[in-house]
Amino acid sequence: MTVSKTADVAKPSRAARKEPAEVAVEAAALQLGELSELLGYSLKRAQLRVFEDFLRCVAPLQLTPAQFSVLLLLDRNPGRNQTEIANTLGILRPNFVAMLDGLESRDLCTRIRSTNDRRSHILMLTDKGRAVLARAKKLVANKHEARLNELLGPANRAALLEMLATIAREF
């Protein structure tokens, strides 16, 4: 994202050339106005930044936030099928297929036909999947979340997390 930094980048083009003897001011950054009071606006901007940083921190392992969340969930919930994992993450089942294909082709997890219900695929992390997840957790904790903690302070970070969870749950 180019984000708010781009505001300062706005070039002092016209006026500077038209009145070269004039003041060296102008080319003012745009006014956000009511936008800075819109919760959704800052929410979106912050989310993009955080995801961007997540990708950077976990780049050595080539995992997206969504892939990381799948690995975490498989580790915590062995024996579940695709529908259960996808639903929990808010991923639609059709879209989860390609995502699993990707993870499985990298030998991070496997689909196993359930013996109870031969329609469903039980999902399991592979040994490599567990190893990658462990490394990813460390990168996320030590680089990504650590930076957020530094920026906000532990108490604020906890308060923020709680409010976001409240919105996701009850709004």
Add this chain to the structure above:
Amino acid sequence: MTVSKTADVAKPSRAARKEPAEVAVEAAALQLGELSELLGYSLKRAQLRVFEDFLRCVAPLQLTPAQFSVLLLLDRNPGRNQTEIANTLGILRPNFVAMLDGLESRDLCTRIRSTNDRRSHILMLTDKGRAVLARAKKLVANKHEARLNELLGPANRAALLEMLATIAREF
């Protein structure tokens, strides 16, 4: 979004049929585990909820959050061109073209060739654009933001907004 609500929807299928005399328990909701401590996860979830509610509240005017932000910015910053508006909102110039086409075709704003620099288009709200923006602001304030205020309380809402802005600015 189906979100966390879908967790409770997980059906008590197999076990309930296999051991009908057994306990009426099981079909437990999945464990989120470390996911509930991941800021980015709650951030994304909350953002989806908030945008979803925004769309619902502003549905009578058929405005997306992005379109609303453009109208707000045009109102506050008359005389700016496409590049300036797009940059401020983090929209890439090529993608801004179709967006403006949509707003202009609904007579909410107009492009005017600048006399200073005939390459650039000055953007202006039309009277209808101003009227729609005014109505949208009311819907957002009275329905959308009011609900968030109710859920979090004014002080928490303000703290949340500030932290999100901090992340968007400095992270």
Add this chain to the structure above:
DNA sequence: TATTGTTATACTCTATAACTATA
């Protein structure tokens, strides 16, 4: 030469309908 608006294009996300195999 550089910049504004634009076109074309591609890739990711998300969303829905419909198929198959199982139940």
Add this chain to the structure above:
DNA sequence: TATAGTTATAGAGTATAACAATA
């Protein structure tokens, strides 16, 4: 009949290259 996984597909959103007009 209904459900799990899948395919196909369509629509947003986002990203880059390149062109015409203008500076």
